Amino acid sequence: MSDDIEGTGAATVDPASSSRALTAARWRDLGARVIWGVCVTLALILAAAAFTFALEANANNDLVKIVRDLANAFDLGFFDLDNPVKEFTGKNDLVKTALFNYGIAAVVYLVAGRLVERIVRP
Numbered sequence: 001m002s003d004d005i006e007g008t009g010a011a012t013v014d015p016a017s018s019s020r021a022l023t024a025a026r027w028r029d030l031g032a033r034v035i036w037g038v039c040v041t042l043a044l045i046l047a048a049a050a051f052t053f054a055l056e057a058n059a060n061n062d063l064v065k066i067v068r069d070l071a072n073a074f075d076l077g078f079f080d081l082d083n084p085v086k087e088f089t090g091k092n093d094l095v096k097t098a099l100f101n102y103g104i105a106a107v108v109y110l111v112a113g114r115l116v117e118r119i120v121r122p
Contacts, residue, residue, distance in 0.1 A: 039113025053098035
């Protein structure tokens with residue numbers, strides 16, 4: 001509001017309005033942080049899965065299975081190792097395919113997460 005206080009030229013501010021705006025800004029900031037955190041976590045899962053292939057981790061290990069299953073669940077469908085964007089042939093073809101496809105999926109999560117985070121953040 002812009003009511004003049006006793007002719008001083010000072011404007012009054014509705015405390016309820018500024019409180020609502022501050023609360024909304026805090027929620028938007030929290031939402032942006034959560035979105036970024038989720039995207040970073042998914043990118044790390046994909047990177048960890050790619051490294052399990054690169055390091056020739058024991059595929060029978062429960063932790064390796066969990067990481068690879070999570071990566072398979074969050075590979076966006078386009079970067080799946082069963083039907084990859086780019087499939088390598090020859091020596092170490094599975095390692096190269098996993099590094100390439102999971103790496104690009106991780107980058108996609110990071111870029112999309114940063115863009116959405118910037119849109120949501122006040």
